[in-house]
Amino acid sequence: LSRLPGIGRRSGERMAIKLVHDPVLLRDLTQALREATEELRCCSRCGAITRASEDPCRLCTDHRRDDALLCVVEDPSDIVLIEKSRGFNGRYHALMGRLSPMNGKGPADLRIEPLLRRVAEGKVTEVLLALNTDVESDATAGYLCHLLKDRKVKVTRLATGLPAGSGVMYADPLTLARAIEGRQPV
């Protein structure tokens, strides 16, 4: 349990002890994990989490979504968050991570080849790199941008700026500088 993200050794121990003392919880969790193993897959096309019986996933097969706009995310869970924001109606592509030389993660470990194949199909006109905004993600974005340069697609990134419902006084200097740089006409 302590190998799960955000769980330390002590928390893992407490969870384990709780499970030993609560057979119903243990049974439910065992069953849920078995079901997850059997029934959940990453979509072979976009990488989103989907049922084994739905591959390609619903997001890939929904005809109301825009084939011309492809949103590249690091992690399948980001797709869930972007869907919740209701701000996007194109297709997705999860890289399953980002370039991280310190952790031995290079281009071959990411779903970059499948991305280039999807772009080569010709339907995509814009690739939105919805990656994080730290150093490794910036490097990944730069690398992808380089690969996509000659592919006749527009490459965009998420806006960097003030969060909604926030203020100038809560922004760090770098975010503020980027918000000024990326200012938008009203």
Place this chain on the structure above:
Amino acid sequence: LSRLPGIGRRSGERMAIKLVHDPVLLRDLTQALREATEELRCCSRCGAITRASEDPCRLCTDHRRDDALLCVVEDPSDIVLIEKSRGFNGRYHALMGRLSPMNGKGPADLRIEPLLRRVAEGKVTEVLLALNTDVESDATAGYLCHLLKDRKVKVTRLATGLPAGSGVMYADPLTLARAIEGRQPV
């Protein structure tokens, strides 16, 4: 002391007791407050905090700054933050608040007339509304935008989006939707 922002009754009491027991601190604070009263002003042109002997302030008189770009902020302290970000090299204009009907603050309570006069001088080509991103500030931005509509200036706002060094997973749905909407070409 408890009337200061962020200070509750209990914190105010603790500060007061500390001051009574520390005559040096009391003297220094008294002196600093007297100096502030005598020596600090809001610049008559932009509203930034300046020495009484420097009005208009250094930001208004610095010839290296761009007269064509005018950054409108709610509070003089925002000017300090934007200067720290090193992302802006135009002139400033502090409104001294924002429209807030709930607190009885209307257009006449803000430095809107001086703003329109500055724009009417003709040097300004872009007004950057560096206001906060909550409801009252949005309303203020909308009002200013309406007033500036016929003035032949471009009106822009700070980008809304992910903070620098952050990630998709930490963004709330509204910020994420705005970051997608305001996506920028790489």
